[in-house]
Amino acid sequence: MANDRGLAHLLALFVFALSLMIGKNSVGASRILEATLPEVPGLPKPELPHLPDIPSLPKPELPSLPKVELPPLPELPKPELPTIPKPEVPEVPELPHLPDFPKPTLPVVPKDTPMAAASP
Numbered sequence: 001m002a003n004d005r006g007l008a009h010l011l012a013l014f015v016f017a018l019s020l021m022i023g024k025n026s027v028g029a030s031r032i033l034e035a036t037l038p039e040v041p042g043l044p045k046p047e048l049p050h051l052p053d054i055p056s057l058p059k060p061e062l063p064s065l066p067k068v069e070l071p072p073l074p075e076l077p078k079p080e081l082p083t084i085p086k087p088e089v090p091e092v093p094e095l096p097h098l099p100d101f102p103k104p105t106l107p108v109v110p111k112d113t114p115m116a117a118a119s120p
Helices: 002-034
Strands: none
Touching: none
């Protein structure tokens, strides 16, 4: 039991120390941004000595290969598709004529009726 309290105190001390360090880092970072670096004198660019000219080598040429003639491909007969007879479609009988029914009409609500009475 005593060890658990010691670890809790150590953890609290660690968190407290971290919180103190975080505050110092942000101040230090702003100081770094404000600081100017000293100017460094520019160094002269080194000059390389002139290299001697190297004669260009001729490009190697490959000997030409003899042309090979392939034998002609044998002609294969074209496959013929069998003809399928069309099935006879039976005639559709005519539908009987339906009588014309009257169209329903909506009831008219008078304009002087209050809206509360019109809603269910």
